[in-house]
Amino acid sequence: MPVALRVENVSKQYRIYDHPGDRLKESLTRGRWKRHREFWALRDVTFEVETGTTTGIIGPNGSGKSTLLQIVTGTLEPTHGEVHHEGRIAALLELGAGFNPEFTGIENIYLNAALLGFSKSEIEARLPEIKRFAEIGDFVEQPVKTYSSGMYVRLAFAIAVSAEPQILIVDEALAVGDAVFQHRCLRRIKEMQEGGATILFVSHDPHTIRALCTRAILFNAGRLESDGKPSDVLNRYQKIIMSRQHDYETKRLVATRADEAEELDVLDESFRPLNYTYRHGDRTAEILSVELLNAARQPVEFVETGESVMVRVRARLNAEENDPVCGFLIRDRHGIHIYGTNTEIQQSYFGRVAEGVVVEATFTFNCWLGVGEFSITAAVHSASGVSFDWVDDCLFFRVMSPVGIDGVANLNASVTTRRLALRAERESAKV
Incomplete structure (x- = not known):
């Protein structure tokens, strides 16, 4: 498959000065008196994006994502490295980028479209x-x-997609739109995918990355840390986020002595230890087992829709x-x-739980899911949100139904039907 975008050994360095006057002092000494510190926003980034694919770019704040996209679009020069692309690029970067605040919406449409290479007649069309x-109404003249x-991003997105670019870059812009507009944008993005456009999509939302992208790239501290299937890359991203959260945690909840714990039940014979390798957390608590049970408390892999x-x-x-939290997804x-x-x-x-005690959480619900395959992820964390143990996709099950269901959920709808005639038709029938 042909390559739409090639990034080769791209690095970006900034000079950080502690005081405004230090920049002048350094320039007057022609660099002999170094007054700055070096900060590398990007370090030796190399990857290719094939034509017609959608790649999600994810990473913590300050990881270099936006810097990379500015270099790709040509609004920022790299310190080292090169970027090559095929076809027209349209980008939604930081809010208001490319807009003249004094111009009206119409004037900014002409300005941005002209920068994308369109003639006046093409813009008018x-x-x-x-x-x-x-959909900003009369504000387009203001x-x-x-x-x-929200109005900024509506206009910017409308201009970008109207250009029918070969490469579309979206950097968190949709986060400021309302739900209706976000859905409309995502539908348009899917239409562009079907039309063969190449898309780079930056988001902190794992749901959107999973839904739109066939590949994901993780940036951390200016470096490309992971590149592959969205599920694998997002798992790595979540591990980084959890690790950062733990590093910033400075207060721990007060725990109790073992002799203060209430009387415990004994593990029953159905206990089956969990044997799964992909997990993360600081292991203050460790998940031992995750089970899907029917009403008779027997393990199941197949569930009928609506079944308890x-x-x-x-x-x-x-x-x-104190009060550890257990959950599932x-x-x-x-x-x-x-x-x-x-x-x-x-x-x-759970209240106060002593070291060595096993806690058990049983969630009971009617499984009103649509027909299909599903996975269960389990987690345990502190009351303040510090991850103890997170086990991804540790259990799989399939939902079946004796009747046809479309979609991921079964809303168990009921229906009433009747036949209606127009009043004029009824009067003519009487005559």
Whole structure:
């Protein structure tokens, strides 16, 4: 497959000065008196994007994502390295980028479209569609400095997609739009995917990355850390986020002595230890087993839609902890989050738990899912959100139905039907 975008050994360095005057002092000494520190926003980044693919770019704040996209679009020069691309690029970068705040919306449409290489007649032909998609009404005749953030992104996205670019770059821009506009944008992006466009999509939302992208790239501290299937890359991303959260945690909850714990039940004979390698967390608590049970408390792999089932999670505390939280998450086969809950959400608490004690959380619900394959992810964390143990996709099950169901959920709808005639037809029938 041909390559639409090639990034080769790209690095970007910034000079950081502690005081404004240091820049002048350094220039006056022609660099002999170094007054700056070096900060590398990107380090030796290399990757290729094939034509017609959608690649998600994800990473913590400050990891270099936006810097990379500015270099790709040509608004920023790299310190080292090169970028090559085939075809027209349209980009939605930081809010308001490419807009003159003193110009009206119409004037900015002409300005941006001209920068994309369109003639005046081509812009005029696209103008009605841009205005229709943006849906900002008479504000299109007003200076954009009067726009809300949502109006900014509506107009910017409408201009970008009207250009029919070979490469579309979206950098978190959709986060400021309302839900209706976000859905419309995602539909348009899917249409562009079907039309063979190459898309780079930056987001902190794992759901969107899983839904739109066939590949994901993770950036961390200016370096490309992971590149591959979205599910694998997002798991690595979540591990980084959890690790950062733990590093910033400075206060621990007060735990109790073992002799203060209430009387414990004994593990029953159905206990089956969890044997799964992909997991992350600091292991203050460790998940021992995750089971999907039917009403008779028997493990099942096949569930009929609407059937009452239980998800049972057991975890051992490796240190004393106050009110640990157990939960689970259901995903469909595309990795989209369908449903999740935990003991805190359900307002069911363990209280003070001593080291070595095993806690058990059993969640009972009617499985009103559509027909298909689903996975269960289990987690246990502190009351303040520090991850103890997170086990991805540790259990799989299939939902079946005796009747046809379309979609990931079964809303168990009922229907009434009747036949209606227009009043004029009824009167003529009487005559």
